[in-house]
Structure formats: C-alpha cells, structure tokens
Amino acid sequence: MTNFAYLYMGTQKHFTLNQVIHPIFLGKTVFKKLSVFIKKGNYSSLHILVDENSMQHCLPILISNCIELKEANIIEIESGEANKSVEICVELWATLTDEKAERKALFLNLGGGVICDMGGFVASTYKRGIDFVNIPTTLLAQVDASVGGKLAINLEGYKNQIGTIVHPKAVFVETDFLKTLSKREYLSGFAEMIKHALVADINYWNKLKKVDISQKNFAAPFVNHSIEIKTDIVQSDPYEKGVRKVLNFGHTIGHALESYFLKHNKNYLLHGEAVAIGIICEAYLSSIKYSFDKKQLTEVCSFVSLHYKKYNISSAAFSEIIAFMLQDKKNEKKEINFTVLKKIGKASPNHSFTRAQIKEALDFYNNL
Ligand SMILES: NC(=O)c1ccc[n+]([C@@H]2O[C@H](COP(=O)([O-])OP(=O)(O)OC[C@H]3O[C@@H](n4cnc5c(N)ncnc54)[C@H](O)[C@@H]3O)[C@@H](O)[C@H]2O)c1
Ligand SMILES: [Zn+2]
Structure with missing residues (x-):
C-alpha cells in the first residue's frame, strides 16, 4: 500500500494531503472527533437519518457519547434495499423542509449502506447541497459504502440508477457498532x-x-x-x-x-x-x-x-x-x-x- 494519509486512528496524526477524498476517523477517539467536527462546523441544525435497527442499536450509543447531538432531529425510515427509492427521498427532502433545515445544516447518516447511499444523495441535493457525514453501522458500510462518495438510489428495479459522486465531509467508523449485526x-x-x-x-x-x-x-x-x-x-x-x-x-x-x-x-x-x-x-x-x-x-x-x-x-x-x-x-x-x-x-x-x-x-x- 502506498503512503496512506487520510485515515485518522486514535491519537496518531495524519494529514489530508488532498481534499478530493474526505477524512476518515476510526479508533477509540472517534466520538470525540465527531464532537469537535460538529462544534467547529457551527451548524444551524443537525439531522440524523436512521432506520429502525440503527435507531435501536446505535443511536443511544452515539448520543450518549456525543453531547452535541442531544438536540438533533431524528429522521427514521424503514430498513431495506427496497426503500432506497425516489419515493423515500421525496419524504426526506420534505422532512428537511418541515424541519426548516438551512444550507448550513448538517445531515448525519447513521446506518448501513442504504442509509449512507440515500442519505448522502438527499443531503447533496437538498438546497443544492448541505454538509453530510457518514457514521456507518454495518460491516459493509464501514469498509465500503460509506467511503468514496458514491451516492445512489434504485429506480424501476435497477440498482443505483440515479445518483451522484459527492464526498461526505468526513466518515466516523466505530467497529463496536458491529456487535449487534446479524x-x-x-x-x-x-x-x-x-x-x-x-x-x-x-x-x-x-x-x-x-x-x-x-x-x-x-x-x-x-x-x-x-x-x-x-x-x-x-x-x-x-x-x-x-x-x-x-x-x-x-x-x-x-x-x-x-x-x-x-x-x-x-x-x-x-x-x-x-x-x-x-x-x-x-x-x-x-x-x-x-x-x-x-x-x-x-x-x-x-x-x-x-x-x-x-x-x-x-x-x-x-x-x-x-x-x-x-x-x-x-x-x-x-x-x-x-x-x-x-x-x-x-x-x-x-x-x-x-x-x-x-x-x-x-x-x-x-x-x-
Ligand atoms: N456507495 C458505495 O460505494 C457502496 C458500496 C457498496 C455497497 N453499497 C450499497 O450499500 C447497500 C448495502 O449496505 P448494507 O449491507 O449496509 O445494507 P443495509 O443498510 O440495508 O443494512 C443491512 C441491515 O443491517 C441493519 N443494521 C444496520 N446497522 C446495524 C447494527 N449496528 N446492528 C444491527 N443491525 C444493523 C439495517 O437496518 C439493515 O436491516 C446496497 O444498497 C449497496 O448498493 C454502496
Ligand atoms: Zn458492493
């Protein structure tokens, strides 16, 4: 592997050489890094997208470790690939509108690849794009879907037919979330x-x-x-x-x-x-x-x-x-x-x- 300069583990220091790809934080201090990120961003509102499983197993851990998220709006959708759809996107854009999310809002995707793919797509298109971060909670999302900026939804049975490549502002990986995965x-x-x-x-x-x-x-x-x-x-x-x-x-x-x-x-x-x-x-x-x-x-x-x-x-x-x-x-x-x-x-x-x-x-x- 070549010199790897955009992965931040624990207290080890790495630097983002080139901002084409987003920083990725993992290790023991990941929630602290998220708190710092939120404080620095000075966001006007926070919106966390979850499905029923990440809501049950991961959201309480996230909020208890990151006090900045106590007042965040929680948006829950039903889990499953069939819900990675334009209909759900419309609901999510409408929810953000109801929640009066401004351009300076932060969208947090807490879940698997479906949440990261669709949440990123919704955030990157709402009001021509608001900041979003991924907090992947499945193994698949931690090693793949949350990283690299590919965002998509399915259309008429075709996988990832509609989408964009927009990088999240950062990715926060906590492997302890995987303990509840089937x-x-x-x-x-x-x-x-x-x-x-x-x-x-x-x-x-x-x-x-x-x-x-x-x-x-x-x-x-x-x-x-x-x-x-x-x-x-x-x-x-x-x-x-x-x-x-x-x-x-x-x-x-x-x-x-x-x-x-x-x-x-x-x-x-x-x-x-x-x-x-x-x-x-x-x-x-x-x-x-x-x-x-x-x-x-x-x-x-x-x-x-x-x-x-x-x-x-x-x-x-x-x-x-x-x-x-x-x-x-x-x-x-x-x-x-x-x-x-x-x-x-x-x-x-x-x-x-x-x-x-x-x-x-x-x-x-x-x-x-
Ligand atoms: N964008 C990319 O580069 C990229 C790469 C690979 C895959 N993908 C996409 O990712 C999707 C698949 O991702 P996935 O496998 O994470 O699916 P998923 O998001 O449907 O999650 C799988 C299941 O695990 C549940 N879950 C999530 N976190 C949990 C936890 N901590 N404990 C218990 N249950 C939990 C979810 O509710 C869901 O039921 C596909 O849509 C695929 O196309 C995207
Ligand atoms: Zn894949």
Missing part, C-alpha cells in the same frame, strides 16, 4: 473485504483466508485495511474514469443478480451475497479469457463457497439477468463492462465478454 449481514460485508483483497493485495487475501468466522466481530481488526485499499484507489480516480472500476469486480454480475432477486422478491439476496456469487462468476470469466490461473480460481471458489449459501440460478433467468447487466453504469457502446483478475491481488478494468460466456459463468457457479 451473522448474515456481517458476512455480506465480508464479501466486500474479500473483493478488496482480490483486486489489490494478495497478502491481505492470505490473512483473510485464515480468519475464524465463528468468532464474534472477526473482521473488525481488518476494517482499517479495507478502508485503506478502497481510499487509495478512490484517491487516484475519484470520479471512476479508469482504475476505480476495479472496485466493481464481482459487481457486474452481482448487481444484476441483486436486481433480479429484488424484482422477483425471491427471498432476495443481500448485496454482499450477490457480490460473492459475482466474484465466483467473474473470476471464472477471468480464467477463460485472461489467463487467471486455474489453481487460483479454485482457491477463490472454495473460499467463497465455504462462507456463502449456495443459490440456484435458474437457466431460464439467464437472459433477464443479462438484460440487467446491459443497464450497468460502467458499460460503453452497449458492451457489458467487466473487471477481471490477472492474478490474486491484481485486477484490470474494462473487459467485455459475449452473452454465451456470461451464461457459461453462471452455469459454472451453478455446477460448483
């Missing part, structure tokens, strides 16, 4: 960590392979490293013109599966579960066209299959799943865009595959 949600976040290792760091991959997932909060010691990998990549390409696309490894097929399951409401897949399947399929594609080593392919498939439930993807659904891929935001000139693995720890963006090859990859997953 095992299934926890593993969903772990899939993004697996992705980080596969695209950027073989040593990290070797470490993740050894984790004991039966241990509570087993991933907490690695949260900072995943954030480092993500921010390093985002820093070099904040608006996803090139290299940032490697972070979409597993997501071309993953997002299409997530959209497909969401549309058909078949006890739908969590984001990370869909990404786990996408990782297997896209590692397979890497092997058939770009000489990703067969032994490494087996290693990836065995590790991922060990931790994630197997779903059967009906071959009758393949065409519809590919139709979802045609809406992928990375596509150019109607070609479905993939990131491939050259080897574990090294990825390459902007590759295309035929429909037949994509179907073969889905079959490969089904036959594992």
